[in-house]
Amino acid sequence: MTALPAEEARAIVARYPSPRSAILPLLWLGQRTAGHVTPEAVQDVAELLDLRVSEVESVLSFYTMFRRRPPARCRLEVCRSLACAMKGAEEIVEHVREATGVEPGGQSEDGQFSIAYVECVAACDHAPAYIFNERMGGPLTREAALALIRGEGVGRP
Amino acid sequence: MSSTPPGAAAPAPPPSTVACTINGRPHTFPRGTLIVDAVRQVGHPIPYYCYHPKLAPVGACRVCMVQVEGPPVAARGPIVTTGCTTPVFEGLKIETMSEPAKLARRQVLQFLLINHPLDCPVCDKGGECDLQDFTLGYGPGVSEFAEPKVLRRKAADLGPFLVLDQERCIMCQRCVRYESEVLGEQNLVLKERGDRTVIDTGQGEPYAGYFSGNNTELCPVGALTSRTYRFKARPWDVRPVASVCQGCSLGCNVTAQTRAGRIVRLMLRDNPAVDGGWLCDRGRYGFGHSASPDRLTAPLVRRDGRLVPASWDEAMAAAAGGLRRAGGAAVLGGARLTDEEAVLLAELTRVALRTNDVDWRVGRQRFAAPEAVGARGAAIADLDGADLVVLADTCLVEEAPVLEIRLRRAASRRTAVLDVGPVRNFRIGRSTRVPCPPDGLAAALASLGPKVAAAARPVVIWNGRGSEDVAEAVRALGAPVLVPGEWSNARGAEKAGLVPDALPGYHALDDAAPVEAAWGASVPRHPGRDARAILEAAAAGSIGGLYLVGANPLRTFPDGGLAAAALDKVPFLVVQDLFMTEAAAAADVVLPATGPLEKAGHVTNLAGNRQTLAAVAAGPGGARSDGDIFHALAAACGVALTGRAPEVATEPVRRVLTPGGGPPAGPGGGALRLLLRTRLYAGGGTTAFDPNLAPLREDAVLRLHPRDAAAAGLEDGGAAYVKGGGSTLTAAVRVDPDVDAGHAELPAHGFGPTRLGAWVDVQPAPAEALPGRAAAIAAVSAR
Ligand code: SF4
Ligand code: SF4
Ligand code: FES
Numbered sequence A: 001m002t003a004l005p006a007e008e009a010r011a012i013v014a015r016y017p018s019p020r021s022a023i024l025p026l027l028w029l030g031q032r033t034a035g036h037v038t039p040e041a042v043q044d045v046a047e048l049l050d051l052r053v054s055e056v057e058s059v060l061s062f063y064t065m066f067r068r069r070p071p072a073r074c075r076l077e078v079c080r081s082l083a084c085a086m087k088g089a090e091e092i093v094e095h096v097r098e099a100t101g102v103e104p105g106g107q108s109e110d111g112q113f114s115i116a117y118v119e120c121v122a123a124c125d126h127a128p129a130y131i132f133n134e135r136m137g138g139p140l141t142r143e144a145a146l147a148l149i150r151g152e153g154v155g156r157p
Numbered sequence B: 001m002s003s004t005p006p007g008a009a010a011p012a013p014p015p016s017t018v019a020c021t022i023n024g025r026p027h028t029f030p031r032g033t034l035i036v037d038a039v040r041q042v043g044h045p046i047p048y049y050c051y052h053p054k055l056a057p058v059g060a061c062r063v064c065m066v067q068v069e070g071p072p073v074a075a076r077g078p079i080v081t082t083g084c085t086t087p088v089f090e091g092l093k094i095e096t097m098s099e100p101a102k103l104a105r106r107q108v109l110q111f112l113l114i115n116h117p118l119d120c121p122v123c124d125k126g127g128e129c130d131l132q133d134f135t136l137g138y139g140p141g142v143s144e145f146a147e148p149k150v151l152r153r154k155a156a157d158l159g160p161f162l163v164l165d166q167e168r169c170i171m172c173q174r175c176v177r178y179e180s181e182v183l184g185e186q187n188l189v190l191k192e193r194g195d196r197t198v199i200d201t202g203q204g205e206p207y208a209g210y211f212s213g214n215n216t217e218l219c220p221v222g223a224l225t226s227r228t229y230r231f232k233a234r235p236w237d238v239r240p241v242a243s244v245c246q247g248c249s250l251g252c253n254v255t256a257q258t259r260a261g262r263i264v265r266l267m268l269r270d271n272p273a274v275d276g277g278w279l280c281d282r283g284r285y286g287f288g289h290s291a292s293p294d295r296l297t298a299p300l301v302r303r304d305g306r307l308v309p310a311s312w313d314e315a316m317a318a319a320a321g322g323l324r325r326a327g328g329a330a331v332l333g334g335a336r337l338t339d340e341e342a343v344l345l346a347e348l349t350r351v352a353l354r355t356n357d358v359d360w361r362v363g364r365q366r367f368a369a370p371e372a373v374g375a376r377g378a379a380i381a382d383l384d385g386a387d388l389v390v391l392a393d394t395c396l397v398e399e400a401p402v403l404e405i406r407l408r409r410a411a412s413r414r415t416a417v418l419d420v421g422p423v424r425n426f427r428i429g430r431s432t433r434v435p436c437p438p439d440g441l442a443a444a445l446a447s448l449g450p451k452v453a454a455a456a457r458p459v460v461i462w463n464g465r466g467s468e469d470v471a472e473a474v475r476a477l478g479a480p481v482l483v484p485g486e487w488s489n490a491r492g493a494e495k496a497g498l499v500p501d502a503l504p505g506y507h508a509l510d511d512a513a514p515v516e517a518a519w520g521a522s523v524p525r526h527p528g529r530d531a532r533a534i535l536e537a538a539a540a541g542s543i544g545g546l547y548l549v550g551a552n553p554l555r556t557f558p559d560g561g562l563a564a565a566a567l568d569k570v571p572f573l574v575v576q577d578l579f580m581t582e583a584a585a586a587a588d589v590v591l592p593a594t595g596p597l598e599k600a601g602h603v604t605n606l607a608g609n610r611q612t613l614a615a616v617a618a619g620p621g622g623a624r625s626d627g628d629i630f631h632a633l634a635a636a637c638g639v640a641l642t643g644r645a646p647e648v649a650t651e652p653v654r655r656v657l658t659p660g661g662g663p664p665a666g667p668g669g670g671a672l673r674l675l676l677r678t679r680l681y682a683g684g685g686t687t688a689f690d691p692n693l694a695p696l697r698e699d700a701v702l703r704l705h706p707r708d709a710a711a712a713g714l715e716d717g718g719a720a721y722v723k724g725g726g727s728t729l730t731a732a733v734r735v736d737p738d739v740d741a742g743h744a745e746l747p748a749h750g751f752g753p754t755r756l757g758a759w760v761d762v763q764p765a766p767a768e769a770l771p772g773r774a775a776a777i778a779a780v781s782a783r
Helices: A006-014 A019-034 A039-049 A053-062 A082-086 A089-100 A142-150 B035-041 B099-112 B130-138 B174-183 B214-218 B281-285 B312-323 B339-352 B401-413 B438-447 B449-454 B468-477 B490-495 B513-519 B531-539 B560-569 B626-636 B691-696 B706-712 B773-781
Strands: A074-079 A113-118 A130-132 A135-137 B017-022 B025-030 B065-069 B079-082 B093-095 B162-164 B189-191 B198-200 B224-226 B239-244 B253-259 B262-268 B300-303 B306-309 B329-333 B388-392 B416-420 B432-434 B458-462 B545-549 B572-577 B589-592 B601-604 B610-613 B672-677 B701-704 B719-724 B727-735 B743-747 B759-765
Touching: A006 A019, A006 A039, A019 A039, A019 A053, A039 A053, A053 B189, A074 A089, A074 A142, A082 A089, A089 A113, A089 A142, A113 A142, A130 A142, B017 B035, B025 B035, B035 B065, B035 B093, B065 B099, B079 B099, B099 B130, B174 B189, B174 B214, B174 B401, B214 B224, B214 B262, B239 B610, B262 B281, B281 B401, B281 B691, B300 B312, B312 B545, B312 B572, B312 B589, B312 B626, B329 B339, B329 B531, B339 B490, B339 B513, B339 B601, B339 B626, B388 B401, B388 B438, B388 B449, B388 B468, B401 B416, B416 B438, B438 B468, B449 B468, B458 B468, B490 B601, B531 B560, B701 B706, B706 B727, B706 B759
Parallel strands: A074 A113, B017 B093, B329 B545, B388 B416, B388 B458, B416 B432, B545 B572, B572 B589, B672 B743, B701 B727
Antiparallel strands: A074 A130, A130 A135, B017 B025, B065 B079, B065 B093, B162 B224, B189 B198, B239 B253, B253 B262, B300 B306, B300 B589, B601 B610, B672 B759, B701 B743, B719 B727, B719 B759
16 A cells, blocks of 8 residues: 555544445545545555455546546636526636636646536535535635636635 | 144245236236346337346336336326336236337437437447337437537447447446446446446456456447457348357357358357356457468478478378388377367277377366266256355366356355365455465365365366376265366367277277277277376387377476477377467478367367357368368278267276376476466467467466565566576566465466476566567477
8 A cells, every 4th residue: 555644544444334435535535645536546445445446446436526636726616516507607617718718627737726517515505606625615606716716715715 | 735733824925926917918927027028028028228137137227118007006007117127016017018108218218319429330239239229119210409419438448359439338337237246347337427427447457357248248239349340240241150169168159150251250149057148258259260361271291301281192191101100109189179070089099090099188187077087077057056166276267267257156145165276266256265285285175075075065176187186085075076178178088088098988998899899990908108108108219100189288288398308209290280389380290170160060068068069160271170180091091980989888987097297396496386277368279379369368477476576576567587497488477466475377388387397486587588479489390
């Protein structure tokens, strides 16, 4: 095991009656450790839980909250489930795309920001809801979105 | 009527059948029958994708909609539900063609097609695609979906055999479920979610298992297809022929499809008693040798030191003359013939060449039928109900792969597996290892006596290697035995008497009357010599001629030094084969034969099932079937063969297993014990010459425990020199914790390992040092 802090990882595994249940917490640990989930971390999780790498990859890819590459400084994730879509989430993301040229799911070349769609974040009452650097917020507007990715909203969700 | 004993008033068991109606007509089915099966049985089939009789139902695709009414949903009136997850109930009214059912299916089909590329004209599945067929039969003519389609990977490379088109996938998950339910391997999984879900391997690596091809028959659409069949034919262009795979001794049933005389693919032909409806990749894709440009197409005769083409008459005259010179002839091989051909070879040997010096055992297997050593034979299906299976140093996934699928399934239920030997043989599924050194097998088996005795339905699987002490240990266990063969028709060869110590039909040598009656000729009575003794005599120059029939002792005989000396010293060598093997390169006469896909006859598999082989393809023009060659060779010796198989003895002669001639006990020196083990993709037969299997060939792969690798400074994927017995071999390194420390495993049929002796040393080698096949042949043919 090389990509996960061993002691912490084993403690997580010990929390569950069935080792398989530890997949998600271990992947979170991997993301906390390296900023994103590396292929090596996936292999470590598989080895630790005696699972196939393919099974861990399958779980990992299902959740949009896991990053597969080093994070941008400002990470804006916009919900597009039903309520947020109806409240204009896609128009906001489209606005950002036009203003910056960065596609949803993409990242600016200088690593300043990334923007992505996510599935329901359980904040429909704040639609269109978003997650900025792991903290939830909403309702999002075009102006707020641009401010966030410029870094003007860092630390102030 | 019997009265119920007092105090034991058991509730009456529910009747084992239920009555229901399908489209208004009454029918009865066994309880638990799924609606999808019931309606098909009575001629009202409904479409289905995710459902498959060999997989557990999941209800993922929703296309199998039927209307049902009655218990247990009586209160709700007629409802539409999935036929693949709903069993028939007493009194249920099932309608397959009601308007609500038809509408539901039409909508599901439309939904399944919204992101589908509709590239049927260039899709290999066209003409046998369930998506085409069901959409035509049950779907809408036109899609209402006007948005852009989601684009995904097309023609994605999944390794040597599979091509994946993610856009064509309908997410039925048959492949994913096959991988986990049937194989326990999960080589293919679902990734991402929603409309972006795709099928993929774990981290984009090539598919790594031995059973990938079954996915191409499970996939109902053109998503998972075979590379070898890509753009080769349409289903209405091909001629299907039923035959039997001869990739190993299991003999899985296949349907071979040819187009213009060439094999384009092999497909499974479900035989529950043998293959359970699966094929391994070696069997499914290993047909490429048939049309290989490297096939021998004309007889060759050595003139002035060189092998030159000759006519069949010239070659036969030369062979017959050479084999009858002073010192007499000996015959090795024959375990890849049909049963009929094996009898012909036995007759040729006994009547025309007048010798009992014949042995199919040019490897390590010592016998083929359990009855031949006084053990009881098991049926393949016995594995299903076994409570204990003993793997006696036998690795099914390498030696009879499809049998491994059966064992994995059994082990996932209630079968305990005891895995005996110096290497973990059973890697996927529950098992208990019983480690032992290669020469400790008899003792290890003996120690399992009480466990086997306590089991209700034990089965022993032993590949027949080792000698009388192991046979004695297996007999003492008292359980029925399955014997995976080193060659495809070892059992047919043994029964035909291609052994020095028994006549055809398991008659003792002094019980020759039935044999002589069948053939109308006398046969020699003195015991013949086995493969080791024959090779020793040849090496000593005391045999006049050696006839190798589909045999290459340079690769397969455990003592490679002896084999090389024998082929070097024997005055006259005839080799009958499909390709210019190392042995053929050393021959005086080379006879080109047709292969297992090119001849008709019968073959006997590892459990004694006699199956029919069909001539699927023609084979190269100049080649002849082994049987024709035996007739012609006998005629050149002045004998007409009858080909009659003598009746099998009522009391088969009990044979004693002489040691098979393992590697010479090493003169010390080496630190690691050499293990020569069967590997599926190593060998000098058709595997070595099959272009389809080329990417997986592993003739020179060294497997060893991480500890030994570290001690020697070897890394996984690197190269190593393996030294022993004055010989050096270069091999690719696989670090493998499943090989017990202290051992070095090399493929038994690779070129070179058998010359190393019993103990070897390993050390790092530069990557460029890995051997080429051409160099190996050149080294041998310079005689
Ligand atoms: S690849 Fe084929 S078998 Fe696998 S989920 Fe897709 S359609 Fe089904
Ligand atoms: S298990 Fe043996 S007989 Fe069956 S398909 Fe594979 S090689 Fe052929
Ligand atoms: S076949 Fe019934 S839901 Fe797929």
